[in-house]
Amino acid sequence: MVAKRTATDGAARPGGSATHGYQHRKPGYLASKDDHLKRLRRIEGQVRGLQRLVENDTYCIDVLTQVSAATKALEAFAIGLLDEHLSHCVAEALSRGGAEADEKVREASAAIARLVRS
């Protein structure tokens, strides 16, 4: 969903400027912040679980299986975040156009490249 942004967004930050809008104050994931936090707490639990496995001398392969699960969970979190970033922050910048739009696309592409390579 492409988010709606109101004219009062700027007013919330005194001295704010029209050209440095929304995405500098509110991230694109605001609507699903609770879901993200829940997800991250689950991942934190997975990493703590890994510590317990190592403390208990669990067999290497079983530890590795849990590492793969935690890595996948982090990736899924990143993909969700990126999706919201595109549909809010990037969409917003593109609808305004100009140099900021180009910058937002460049920035998103760089983040995608880091994800693909990590």
Place this chain on the structure above:
Amino acid sequence: MVAKRTATDGAARPGGSATHGYQHRKPGYLASKDDHLKRLRRIEGQVRGLQRLVENDTYCIDVLTQVSAATKALEAFAIGLLDEHLSHCVAEALSRGGAEADEKVREASAAIARLVRS
């Protein structure tokens, strides 16, 4: 299956329509098509090089090193393509807004997810 989209796609819908624009007839990578083709020919050469290595009974580890290089080259190609897709096709759709904009973002996110997971 890859959908066919011909240069006459626009003509097929007499008068075309403002809401079914640009990205249905021309891909976002048009301006750098030659670079992409050059890149892909180089990757084809890498894959043929892998065949020669295997034919010549090259040591496994040396083959694997070249596989990593080819994989990285494919990823770099994908990242470049995605960047252009965002800055052209998705940007176009977002500037027009509406359901098509949402659809384009969803589609791009799904492609990113496939890349991150591949």
Place this chain on the structure above:
Amino acid sequence: MVAKRTATDGAARPGGSATHGYQHRKPGYLASKDDHLKRLRRIEGQVRGLQRLVENDTYCIDVLTQVSAATKALEAFAIGLLDEHLSHCVAEALSRGGAEADEKVREASAAIARLVRS
């Protein structure tokens, strides 16, 4: 380093059997257990840091950068664990040979495949 294993390994566990050796009681990462735990606690800290970023409405791209860092750290942990698994558990099984050796290689390959794909 490929660990040396003595004939008395079995004797250390009364009732131990020759066919269910070393790797069923002690994981390959035993010597560097403290390093692994330190590493995992640092990753846990990174994941908690991600929660703080989301709670503070940090800009999406900055969150994504930290996700990539945490993912890379998890991968590095996995690679270290796998290295020790190969040089201890798999090495041990291979030096004994037989069906267990084949099974250990199959198991390691499957773990590597999961890592490459995650």
Place this chain on the structure above:
Amino acid sequence: MVAKRTATDGAARPGGSATHGYQHRKPGYLASKDDHLKRLRRIEGQVRGLQRLVENDTYCIDVLTQVSAATKALEAFAIGLLDEHLSHCVAEALSRGGAEADEKVREASAAIARLVRS
């Protein structure tokens, strides 16, 4: 650089030697060489298919889908090769033990790390 190893490598050391065995003359994938070559030719076909897609101005997302497929195929090839390397070259070296065994494990771990990161 990929080291050259020719079919005459063996002949160069008449009678071979116990300490420089199997894996210095023949790669671990010898038994399934034809399967590997078939696989690589299929991947070459996929990369040529990508060129056709770009030449025909195929929609970006459809090109990206095929890139993900080619990347996955390369990864699957690498995983297969690595599995054979472990069960032949590394297994051989480990059964002989000594410095060469350590070196083989180190080398395999480095190749795995490159794969996981690519």
